[in-house]
Amino acid sequence: MTDHGAPASLPGWHPVYSGKVRDLYLPDDDTDQRMLLVASDRVSAFDHVLEPGIPGKGELLTTLSLWWFAQLAGADGGAPVPNHLAGDQTDIPDAVRGRAMIVHRLEMLPVECVVRGYLTGSGWLEYQAHGTVCGIPLPEGLNDGDRLPEPLFTPAYKAPLGEHDENITFAQTVELVGADRAAQLRELSLQTYRRAADTAAARGLILADTKFEFGIRDGVLTVADEVLTSDSSRYWDADAWRNGATPAERMASFDKQIVRDWLASAWDKTGTPPELPAEIVARTAAKYRELIDRLTTD
Template sequence: MIIGDSRLEALGWHHVYSGKVRDLYESSAHPDRLLVVASDRVSAFDHILSPGIPGKGALLTQLTLWWFGRLGEPTHLAGGHPSLGEHLPDQIAPRTMLVHRLEMYPIECVVRGYLAGSGWAEYQVSGSVCGIPLPEGLREGDQLPEPIFTPAFKAPMGEHDENITFERMAEIVGDADAVMLRDASLRIFETASDIAAERGVLLADSKFEFGREPSTGGAVLADEVLTSDSSRYWDAETYAAGGANRLDSFDKQIVRDWLAAHWDKTGEPPELPAEIVERTVARYQELVDRFLTDH
């Protein structure tokens, strides 16, 4: 369900696109702006699940705005809660960003500091990730000698993104932009890793998206950034202690694990139990509290 669609229509904002989590709105009164509204929808295995995760959209937006204020990078942000609260309904404002309209690069700029997820799966087969050879004998969750840039091509809606080499990325966006996006992604990841470490959190990997500002031609950081949905975070103490739960992440992994155990991936997925939803909410909230609590 689209959040507050009729109320935004009344304010002159018209729905133009919905992804798995976010909805986009435009207004003829603000042709160079978009409203990005993060929903409480949760997806896994290419399905949107029911019910959603209450408060998730507001938490992701809150964390994105927090990071935008600390990275020292140009971003697409034109306004966010609470400044938007004067103009938008209370249900919508905390999950909304007013952003500059950009020409988005069709690349997910993934940086990996640890070997996990699809990178781990690829390494087991080839000993490399996105064409980057890695040392032999690494285990799942091991820290890499240095963070690596492993881009993905953004597939059309409903299809899987495709991991690609840096050389293939350069063919898509051009050599100069490929270098610029790689360097910016690695720089942001390093800054974010240091900030996370101060809060007892390891940033295992993250994906960034960038767009080109039409009037200046400059590239800016866009979409959500360093949230539980775009990044893999681990508790530093738990990781150091080892054990079966050392790679427990601050995201929807609880949902993925439950679904994998209770669904054969055919037909429609089952409804999530209340206990799974509650545990997932708590995990999202814990990460936000780690960062937003004064240090």
């Protein structure tokens, strides 16, 4: 796997995990209970890490996560949502500064908390076949990209590395984490989605869906990993959604959909994926940057 800028070693830290996008380091000092979470420039689609990466992607994702953590901590005037940031970030090594976060160690929960505010993607396919999304019945007559009557909490089980996450029911979530914790996850996920959707709407954007990951620290439910980034969320331009003539125009997203669309047309999903053309890389990077500019520029 190409690192796209993630060094093999960092002074004072040692690597313990490398995912499709993020690398995790622990401190060499065993008494230090923090972790270093580094976002690389790697890009994945259809369960493959692709070549080349998206230049600057790791820094863009980190910048957006930090901005959202600040909003949810109360910068937007709302009630603070605890996050995993470990206070002072000055210990980040220079080699990964700008695309890394020092975070607390959490007892991570095995549930990916997905919230859908609009009908699209796999939800649209299921709705066409069964009139449901993740088994939840919906009204008849909805179209691809339509706003749902109410945001839906549709959790998934976080499968072991290399396996696919699996959509689960709320009852299965209760079995995994207990009734009280499942209710907390649902309520906080829906509240946070609505809050973020309002923030995005004020900037001419639609937050169609997103996913959160939570852990426990000192008994407190705490949001972790990335949050509300273009890798974990689907954002649309509000004007295009209202006025677009086709689904593609209405739902052009600020993420790696450009990569997915190109790969779906250029590869039959057998063997090694082809290398991404320079034009696809450049367009994708521009979309990531545009989203940050739209959200964070007053």
